[in-house]
Amino acid sequence: MQTSLRLLITLTLLGFIQPLWALSGPQQLEAFLEDLTTLQADFEQTLQQDDEASYTSSGVFYLKRPGQLRWEYTAPSEQLIVADGDRIWLYDIELEQVSHRSQQAALVGTPAQLLSDQAPINEHFLVNDLGETDGLNWVELLPKGKESQFASLRLALNDNRLRRMEMVDNFGQTTRFVFNNIQRNPTLDVTLFKFTPPPMVDLIGDL
Numbered sequence: 001m002q003t004s005l006r007l008l009i010t011l012t013l014l015g016f017i018q019p020l021w022a023l024s025g026p027q028q029l030e031a032f033l034e035d036l037t038t039l040q041a042d043f044e045q046t047l048q049q050d051d052e053a054s055y056t057s058s059g060v061f062y063l064k065r066p067g068q069l070r071w072e073y074t075a076p077s078e079q080l081i082v083a084d085g086d087r088i089w090l091y092d093i094e095l096e097q098v099s100h101r102s103q104q105a106a107l108v109g110t111p112a113q114l115l116s117d118q119a120p121i122n123e124h125f126l127v128n129d130l131g132e133t134d135g136l137n138w139v140e141l142l143p144k145g146k147e148s149q150f151a152s153l154r155l156a157l158n159d160n161r162l163r164r165m166e167m168v169d170n171f172g173q174t175t176r177f178v179f180n181n182i183q184r185n186p187t188l189d190v191t192l193f194k195f196t197p198p199p200m201v202d203l204i205g206d207l
Helices: 002-014 025-033 111-116
Strands: 038-049 052-064 068-075 079-083 087-092 097-102 125-133 136-143 150-158 161-169 174-184 202-205
Touching: 025 125, 025 136, 025 150, 025 161, 068 111, 111 150, 125 150
Parallel strands: 097 202
Antiparallel strands: 038 052, 038 174, 052 068, 068 079, 079 087, 087 097, 125 136, 136 150, 150 161, 161 174
């Protein structure tokens, strides 16, 4: 019995037997999305072009599935993005300007669609396992729709939680998110996902 146990431990350490809890990146992504109803996290966002960081911002992110999102940018300037299930609203507080458009058209092939939509991942994305780097399991998602504004999405997970996200758009720019203080399925106020344009602001949008 002891000999068998020692052999099992040795094989596991040598990598011949994969521990049951060592989930791949795609498996962790599925586990993260399974039974996900709400999410709250702090984020730091960096827009990078030509391998040089060009712009960094931070704030708080809220999610309520299906179809509702809220991004509150607090630094370096205040902006608010609200997806209410029908339209996406972008409020630039400094410019006193609100723009809006159809949510269905705006989210196609984006991380927001992945997080807010309850459809299977492979309905909208091709999924590639990129393996583990620095304790994070990376997954690459390639949008299936030609109308997507992004060429690829890379997600980093551990402990079945989303830690980082990288988006490469069709112009070659990379936007990176790092998530902290992640709360899974917290109780969120429904008013977070409602937006009414303030009076005396410029309103720009489509039908």
